Amino acid sequence: MYRIIDGKKVAAEIKQEIAAEVAKLRSEGKKIPHLAAILVGNNGSSETYVANKVKDCHEVGFKSSLIRYGVDVSETVLLDKIAELNNDSDVDGFIVQLPLPGHISENKVIEAIDPKKDADGFHPVNIGKMVIGLPGYIPATPYGIVELIKRYKIETSGKKCVVIGRSNIVGRPVSILLSQKGMDATVTVVHSRTKNIGELVSQADIIIAAIGSPAFITADMVKEGAVVFDVGTTRIVSPENKSGFKLVGDVDFENVAPGCSYITPVPGGVGPMTRVALLLNTLNAASRD
Numbered sequence: 001m002y003r004i005i006d007g008k009k010v011a012a013e014i015k016q017e018i019a020a021e022v023a024k025l026r027s028e029g030k031k032i033p034h035l036a037a038i039l040v041g042n043n044g045s046s047e048t049y050v051a052n053k054v055k056d057c058h059e060v061g062f063k064s065s066l067i068r069y070g071v072d073v074s075e076t077v078l079l080d081k082i083a084e085l086n087n088d089s090d091v092d093g094f095i096v097q098l099p100l101p102g103h104i105s106e107n108k109v110i111e112a113i114d115p116k117k118d119a120d121g122f123h124p125v126n127i128g129k130m131v132i133g134l135p136g137y138i139p140a141t142p143y144g145i146v147e148l149i150k151r152y153k154i155e156t157s158g159k160k161c162v163v164i165g166r167s168n169i170v171g172r173p174v175s176i177l178l179s180q181k182g183m184d185a186t187v188t189v190v191h192s193r194t195k196n197i198g199e200l201v202s203q204a205d206i207i208i209a210a211i212g213s214p215a216f217i218t219a220d221m222v223k224e225g226a227v228v229f230d231v232g233t234t235r236i237v238s239p240e241n242k243s244g245f246k247l248v249g250d251v252d253f254e255n256v257a258p259g260c261s262y263i264t265p266v267p268g269g270v271g272p273m274t275r276v277a278l279l280l281n282t283l284n285a286a287s288r289d
Contacts, residue, residue: 002260003152004269005229007144010151011272015060018279022061025286033286034063035119035278036085036094040078040104041071045235046097049275053095056275062282065091075104079112086114093119093137093282098169116288119281122169131176137281142174144273145208145229146183154206154227154262157184162201164217164250165210166191170231174208197221209250219255228256228263231270 025032035057039050050066057064067081078096085094094117096109115125121137129136138146149156161178165171166189178185185206190197192211201207201221209217210231222228232250249266257263264270 002257003262005148005152005262005264007148007264007269007272010148011144011276013151014147014276015056015279018060018276018283021283026061031092031286032061032063033092033282034065034090035282036065036067036091038067038069038078038081038085038094038096040069040073040097040100043099045233046099050097052275053278056279060279062279063090065094071101073101073104075108078104078109082109082112086112086117091117092286093117093278095120095278117285119278119285121173121281127168127173130173133180137284138177138277139169139173140277140281141170141210141231141270141274142177143277143280144270145174145231146177147277148229148264148270148273149183152262156206159185159205160203161185161187161206161208162204163187163189163208163210164191164197164201165189165212165231167210170210171208174210178206211250213250214248215250215252217251217256219252219259222256222259224259225261226259228260229270230264230266233266233271 022032037050037053039046054064054066085091098106100106100109110122113123115123118126118137121139126136130138156178163171163175171189175187175189177183179187188200190200198221202223204226206227208229212232212234214234214236228251230249230251233247235245236248238246247267
């Protein structure tokens, strides 16, 4: 019988730990961590994510700021605001919510963020530190996945892990983290140009699906007893839901789950851990001040 990896429950436990740390800082008269977010336009998923981030900050006792711009904001104005946040000693960490409109270079924006305030862990300096095992800020979703692995005591040493997707936000960093000393997995990354994806995935002890393709991972691709992390979140139309849509993952959960040892649901699996990882990165940034 499979076990659900309950990201919502683990995130709530971590938030309690962070709240206790913040209460301690407050009682000692020390600075309260401050996480800011810049939101451009009104993408539905981004709106939800940032609203939840503000709520998370409130729950753990962080200060939180939300800076909004219209979809037509210029790249120059956005970069000026980033420079302002970089120089604001009260802000410990901040994110610029992706995706951004086409006229703004995401790379330019990411590289403009002070690596010491990079709560998302996307800056090349932090990615570089992660690759060679130096302390820094880890991309939030991979950080959340590693935390789930540790808290569920899932064995990774010597295990075959297949990561589906090679994005700089999830696929690449999580493949590096799992292959490092301490995790010691043997990692294969597959992507849209990989031949025989199904065959490679079917050999995996641990599967991390991060491609944004609904129900891409089917039961015949998953070996008995595998551990499955579903990072995908695609909104599909769902007339039976009040909102008119529902979130689905990259894994055909209903048919895949019975053969797994552990599996994350969508929603309620990796998503809440991504948000809590932002808080952990910000707490880390504040403690370095």
